[in-house]
Amino acid sequence: MLSSILYKEWLKVRLFWGVALVLNIGVFVYLFVDLRHLFTIEHAEMIWYQAFKIGTLHYAYMKYLLVITGVIIGAAQFTPEMIGHRFRLSLHLPVRPNSMVLCCVLAGLLGVAVIGMLDAFMLYTIIARFFPREGAESALLTALPWLFSGLVAYLGTALTAMEPRLSRKFVYLAIAGGFLWLFYQGNDYETYNWALWKPALISMLFIPSVILPAYRYRNRSS
Amino acid sequence: MENVIEVENLTHCYGKRVIHENLSFTVPRGSIFGLLGKNGVGKTTLIKILMGFLRPVSGRCRVLGEDSHNLSPAARSKIGLLFEGHLAYEFMSIAQIEKFYSAHYPSWNRDLYYGLVDRLDLPYDHKIKNMSCGQRSQVVLGLIFAQEPELMILDDYSMGLDAGYRRLFLEYLSEYVNDGTKTVFVTSHIVQDLENLVNEVMFLDRGGEVLQTSLDEFMIGFKQFRFKRNGSANTLHRDDVIRNLDISGDNVSVYSFRPMTEVGAHLAEMGIETAGLEQVPMTLEDAFIGLTGKY
Structure with missing residues (x-):
């Protein structure tokens, strides 16, 4: 039964997932072209100086990429459920409501995570093409909070979309915004090397919390 | 006789507006129960409460022996529910929605679904969002029949259906209840359709006034x-x-x-x-x- 719910979620988001995938790949293609152009017009030692002395992050424009991806997938997944109260169709399925909601959310998380892993792979591969291996590893560690924020953005969007009450939607948006803010507190290399696990762990509380708006949806009185 | 729906002293309000006040009724197994009332008397609200999508102000509702607000998956698998407006997953096609629902219902009758849907003469990859209201309702009703549920709850099944399909649907419904173990709880704006279908009726009026009777008694009395x-x-x-x-x-x-x-x-x-x-x-x-x- 849960595989059937995964099937439904896939049918719902596949187009938007594909668009997000193309967007992510496009940004990394641009990163590759941009770096190649840089190495064509600049001396290698100058780029080295920019990257490792001044601390220029040449891949900084991927900073919000997975956040956008998370919002796209979260909205694509839960907006059709909420329009016309179609969420009732899912809640009437012969599956425990909490399991059903968690399954939907895990499906979406998986969709974001796959693109996030692909981003990490493309970042590492592209940076390693122009810089030493240590530079590529450093880029990966620097980008890790940005990648993680994609999951938070997805969960925040899901929570907000499912919530039946408008005032609470704003509260959830504010909470999600606060968590995202936590992941963007550094503009240097590897700012979060020893700290990422804390906000990451706390933000994963978003996963069980999606049960709450679904519960509230079923317990409305109007 | 066993009751599949039991409602006791149900009260529900939207703000200060009382929709149902101390409403009590039962729906016996094997009956075809028509819920009639003008727009805004609370027919859909009552169905939402029975299916656990609204929590009433007070009172008790039991469906298939379980608290309506806490229906188990096993109980829900025995209830075919038609939402007002023939709600459906519009991003799915005719074949996809059948594949999706069939996994959830052990007695799924694929032939019954396609028996109804084939009359649309549409390809199976046709998306529901591209259908007319009437076509969508045919798909949704096909899905409900294919579940072979013990209890069918139909909230305004006739919306958007043409006369011919309405007649066909009533024929299917008569066939469905033939063995006497299946129960139908139905509302419709086309009251005339129900005359040859229901055996119990409940009239809801504004302010919570209720009349429950058998159709025969009502028509004679x-x-x-x-x-x-x-x-x-x-x-x-x-x-x-x-x-x-x-x-x-x-x-x-x-x-x-x-x-x-x-x-x-x-x-x-x-x-x-x-x-x-x-x-x-x-x-x-x-x-x-x-x-x-x-x-």
Whole structure:
């Protein structure tokens, strides 16, 4: 039964997932072209100086990429459920409501995570093409909070979309915004090397919390 | 007889507006139960409460022996529910939605679904969002039949259906309840359809007034009497004997659960001239309008 719910979620988001995938790949293609152009017009030692002395992050424009991806997938997944109260169709399925909601959310998380892993792979591969291996590893560690924020953005969007009450939607948006803010507190290399696990762990509380708006949806009185 | 739906002292309000007040009724297994009422009397609200999508202010609802607000997956698998407006996952195609639902229902009858849907003459990859309201309703009703549920709850099944498909649907429904173990709880704006279908009816009125009866008792007991309009008719009003009245053109119609002799005597007592008083045969729709009024 849960595989059937995964099937439904896939049918719902596949187009938007594909668009997000193309967007992510496009940004990394641009990163590759941009770096190649840089190495064509600049001396290698100058780029080295920019990257490792001044601390220029040449891949900084991927900073919000997975956040956008998370919002796209979260909205694509839960907006059709909420329009016309179609969420009732899912809640009437012969599956425990909490399991059903968690399954939907895990499906979406998986969709974001796959693109996030692909981003990490493309970042590492592209940076390693122009810089030493240590530079590529450093880029990966620097980008890790940005990648993680994609999951938070997805969960925040899901929570907000499912919530039946408008005032609470704003509260959830504010909470999600606060968590995202936590992941963007550094503009240097590897700012979060020893700290990422804390906000990451706390933000994963978003996963069980999606049960709450679904519960509230079923317990409305109007 | 076992009841599949039991409602006790149900009260529900939207703000200060009372929708249901101390509503109690039961739906016995094997019955076809029609819920009738004008727009806004709370038919859909009642179905939402029965299916656990709304928490009532007070009262108790049990469906298939379970608290309606906490139905187990096993109970839900036995309930075929048609939401008002024929809600469906519109991003799915005819084949995809069948594949999705079939995984959830152990008695899934694929042939029944395609038996109804094939009449649309649409390719199986046709998306539901690209269908007309009537086409979508055919798909949704096909899905509900294919579940082979013990209890079918149909909230305004006739919305968007053309006359031919409505007739076909009623034939399927009659077939479905034939063995006497299946129960249907139905609302429809096309009251006439229900006349040959339901055996129990409940009329809901604004302010929570309720009349529950068997269809036969209602059709025998509730009567329309007509006489020629005259000046005295202006003093007519509703009371214990006269359930409702309608003055249109030269005719006055009074509706009552009492026999003609009693109604005639009552009108005479009120000083109303009832020249040509006669009982007029009614269809269910006439009786429904007679009971609840035109507007």
